[in-house]
Amino acid sequence: MLKTVVSILVLALSATTSFAADKMLADRHMERGGKCEACHTTMPPKAVATQQCLVCHGSYDKVAARTDKNDINPHDSHIENPDCTSCHRGHKKPVLLCDECHEFRELKVP
Helix, strand or coil, X not given: CHHHXXXXXXXXXXXXXXXXXXXXXXXXXXXXXXXHHHHCCCCCCCCCCHHHXXXXXXXXXXXXXXXXXXXXXXXXXXXXXXCHHHCCCCCCCCCCHHHXXXXXXXXXXX
C-alpha cells in the first residue's frame, strides 16, 4: 500500500514538473534523485520537520556556511534557527521569513 501511495505521488509530481528555473523545491529534490519518503516519513504525508531536513543538509550551522557567500545570509541572522518550513515550502511557493520585517528583494528562496 505504501509503495502504491508513493508511486502515485511521484507520478503526480513528475506530471506537474515545470522546466522553468523557479521549480518547486520538491521538484528540485526529485531531479537530484530524492524520493518522497526521504522527506515525508509518514503516510499520509505531512509537513516536513526541520530535523528531517537536517538529516541530509547537515546542522543548521552547516547550512549557514553554505549560504555565507550571500551579502545577506538568511541562515545566519538574529532569528535563531527557525523551522525550515518558515521559508522553504516543498510544494508551494517559498516565502522569506525575513521579509516580515525587512525588504530583502535580492534574496531568492528555493
